[in-house]
Amino acid sequence: xxxxxxxxxxxxxxxxxxxxxxxxxxxxxxxxxxxxxxxxxxxxxxxxxxxxxxxxxxxxxxxxxxxxxxxxxxxxxxxxxxxxxxxxxxxxxxxxxxxxxxxxxxxxxxxxxxxxxxxxxxxxxxxxxxxxxxxxxxxxxxxxxxxxxxxxxxxxxxxxxxxxxxxxxxxxxxxxxxxxxxxxxxxxxxxxxxxxxxxxxxxxxxxxxxxxxxxxxxxxxxxxxxxxxxxxxxxxxxxxxxxxxxxxxxxxxxxxxxxxxxxxxxxxxxxxxxxxxxxxxxxxxxxxxxxxxxxxxxxxxxxxxxxxxxxxxxxxxxxxxxxxxxxxxxxxxxxxxxxxxxxxxxxxxxxxxxxxxxxxxxxxxxxxxxxxxxxxxxxxxxxxxxxxxxxxxxxxxxxxxxxxxxxxxxxxxxxxxxxxxxxxxxxxxxxxxxxxxxxxxxxxxxxxxxxxxxxxxxxxxxxxxxxxxxxxxxxxxxxxxxxxxxxxxxxxxxxxxxxxxxxxxxxxxxxxxxxxxxxxxxxxxxxxxxxxxxxxxxxxxxxxxxxxxxxxxxxxxxxxxxx
Numbered sequence: 001x002x003x004x005x006x007x008x009x010x011x012x013x014x015x016x017x018x019x020x021x022x023x024x025x026x027x028x029x030x031x032x033x034x035x036x037x038x039x040x041x042x043x044x045x046x047x048x049x050x051x052x053x054x055x056x057x058x059x060x061x062x063x064x065x066x067x068x069x070x071x072x073x074x075x076x077x078x079x080x081x082x083x084x085x086x087x088x089x090x091x092x093x094x095x096x097x098x099x100x101x102x103x104x105x106x107x108x109x110x111x112x113x114x115x116x117x118x119x120x121x122x123x124x125x126x127x128x129x130x131x132x133x134x135x136x137x138x139x140x141x142x143x144x145x146x147x148x149x150x151x152x153x154x155x156x157x158x159x160x161x162x163x164x165x166x167x168x169x170x171x172x173x174x175x176x177x178x179x180x181x182x183x184x185x186x187x188x189x190x191x192x193x194x195x196x197x198x199x200x201x202x203x204x205x206x207x208x209x210x211x212x213x214x215x216x217x218x219x220x221x222x223x224x225x226x227x228x229x230x231x232x233x234x235x236x237x238x239x240x241x242x243x244x245x246x247x248x249x250x251x252x253x254x255x256x257x258x259x260x261x262x263x264x265x266x267x268x269x270x271x272x273x274x275x276x277x278x279x280x281x282x283x284x285x286x287x288x289x290x291x292x293x294x295x296x297x298x299x300x301x302x303x304x305x306x307x308x309x310x311x312x313x314x315x316x317x318x319x320x321x322x323x324x325x326x327x328x329x330x331x332x333x334x335x336x337x338x339x340x341x342x343x344x345x346x347x348x349x350x351x352x353x354x355x356x357x358x359x360x361x362x363x364x365x366x367x368x369x370x371x372x373x374x375x376x377x378x379x380x381x382x383x384x385x386x387x388x389x390x391x392x393x394x395x396x397x398x399x400x401x402x403x404x405x406x407x408x409x410x411x412x413x414x415x416x417x418x419x420x421x422x423x424x425x426x427x428x429x430x431x432x433x434x435x436x437x438x439x440x441x442x443x444x445x446x447x448x449x450x451x452x453x454x455x456x457x458x459x460x461x462x463x464x465x466x467x468x469x470x471x472x473x474x475x476x477x478x479x480x481x482x483x484x485x486x487x488x489x490x491x492x493x494x495x496x497x498x499x500x501x502x503x504x505x506x507x508x509x510x511x512x513x514x515x516x517x518x519x520x521x522x523x524x525x526x527x528x529x530x531x532x533x534x535x536x537x538x539x540x541x542x543x544x545x546x547x548x549x550x551x552x553x554x555x556x557x558x559x560x561x562x563x
Contacts, residue, residue: 030046031047032055033275033278034049035052035264036264036275036312037070037072037080037264038280039055040071041067042067045068050260052275052277052278053262054261054262055260055261055262055264056260057260057261058257059253059257059258064254065252066253066258068251069250070248070249070251070261071247072266074266074267074268075297076269076270076283077266078264078265078267078273080249080263081261081263082097082251083259083262087116087256088122089120089166094115094117094255095116095253096253096254097113097114097256098111098253099252100249101249102248108130109130110128110133111127112127113127119166120163121161121162122161122164123159123161126200126227126229127157128156128157129156131229132156132231133231134156135152135154136157136228136229137230138150138151138152138160139225139226140214142221142223144541145224146541149214152230153215156229158227160212160214161213162204162222163209163212165208198228200226200227200228201224204224208220208221209223266283268299268491269297271314271315271316271491272314272315273299273312274315275301277305277307277309278303278310279302279303279312281302282300283297299488300485300488301478302485304479304485304486306481308354311354311479311480312477312488313478314477314488315474315475316475349373349375349420350375351480351481351483352369352480352481353369353482353486354368354369354370355367355428355476358474358477359471363387363471365385365471366387366435366473367383367384367387368381368382368383368428369384372420373420376419376420377420378418378419378420379417379418380416381417381460383414388468388471389468390466390467390468392409392410392464393463394408395408395460395461396460396462397446397460398457398458399457399458400443400456405457406454410448415450416446416460417446417447417450418444418457419444430476434462434463434530434531435461436461437460443456444457446460467526468523469522470523470534472533499537499539499553499561499562501515501529501536503536507560507561508557508560512557514528515537515549518534518545519545519547519550522545
């Protein structure tokens with residue numbers, strides 16, 4: 001699961017939300033967008049934005065009965081962060097948070113209860129009785145998402161106790177995500193259904209906690225917990241999915257009169273999507289359609305103001321080491337996305353779209369700036385990789401069938417100029433350290449350096465030249481003042497597999513030479529494999545690829561995967 005850089009503690013949940021019509025009242029009392037996600041208050045709860053990503057929920061009666069519903073509008077999942085630190089550090093009194101997962105049919109699919117006692121003790125229970133779960137699988141994860149303990153509890157209810165060290169911020173995350181039965185790592189195994197299922201995840205990302213009550217000795221050093229309801233406990237394959245038709249999450253409290261929610265997000269395309277500024281996100285499959293094929297899903301980002309500071313941030317989850325006995329890995333910090341900026345005939349031209357890529361430490365890796373001419377609709381594209389210590393980027397222009405026409409160096413002051421027009425789509429994609437742009441329709445004439453014309457261009461590929469500190473992009477932020485908004489068409493993960501140094505999806509002898517190159521130096525590795533992630537070589541999960549990875553890498557090659 002992704003670790004929000006600024007979150008304190010988090011509750012996350014997923015849902016398929018009923019799509020709002022264009023006439024829906026978004027200014028009604030108790031309806032507020034935070035991080036691009038719609039929050040609705042119930043009872044006497046009031047919602048006060050503290051910042052675009054932080055929402056204060058207050059019970060006007062003072063008795064501690066908050067009611068907030070999050071409409072995540074996602075067939076993939078999503079979640080939200082809650083700052084539990086003030087509650088845990090309270091001098092007296094207990095509190096309870098209850099999270100109900102509601103489906104499209106209006107029924108509750110499962111409930112999570114968290115009883116908070118002063119002193120950092122959390123008593124937790126998941127109850128999947130409404131979906132007749134036969135068992136619940138669980139897994140405890142370390143800071144690298146490696147499974148350090150796992151098991152299965154019979155029946156639909158599972159409970160445990162968490163002890164949080166005093167004097168630290170509590171980073172608590174509840175989330176649900178789609179998984180495939182039988183997949184390794186993160187508790188995603190087993191199950192009788194051959195279709196996709198759901199798993200609930202919690203995270204303690206800046207502090208390690210101790211977990212007890214799962215039938216094993218207390219486990220220290222836990223950063224994450226995964227629970228997965230199993231409808232048939234491994235019995236016939238035709239048993240129904242346990243948890244797929246989620247519409248929203250309802251959060252209620254007892255004895256907690258104020259709670260800050262922040263970093264709400266959608267799990268669209270199996271990545272974390274967070275609204276920036278005043279932007280609003282609503283995943284669409286069509287009006288009122290709860291689910292649809294992956295190829296038809298879109299994530300429109302609307303309500304972009306004239307400042308150009310509204311938009312979306314897309315984050316890729318960190319690498320996950322498989323459970324004992326597995327091979328390969330799920331997820332990856334290095335991925336690709338496709339964004340479409342739509343222009344309509346009625347919309348006047350003239351807007352700026354800024355795309356920034358960041359690494360796991362929040363440092364800017366690279367940026368692209370698209371400036372549209374308000375008179376003609378033509379676009380100027382500016383490129384800057386100074387965040388990697390690269391003064392120049394290389395732009396490769398491709399024609400029909402991807403054939404290379406020419407590759408040229410560009411400085412941050414140089415631009416690539418091409419024609420725009422009403423009703424067209426400009427498609428951009430980021431993968432590894434390479435940025436690609438595809439022309440809206442037929443091959444175009446591209447102007448570079450203000451006077452040089454390149455004809456028949458179908459796509460442009462851009463990457464930094466000789467970066468001094470190359471870093472893989474793990475998140476991308478797109479902001480714009482386009483009144484029509486932007487549309488995220490897809491965000492696909494590269495299968496980041498520990499030990500896979502040539503990014504062919506396998507671990508074998510062909511990875512030896514690139515592994516040696518990576519150990520000798522990051523710059524040489526990135527030059528040879530610009531679309532790969534050097535951290536695939538960090539097979540001992542120390543945070544770096546170096547000589548200490550040699551012996552475990554040899555084991556990975558001998559076993560066709562890292563165990």
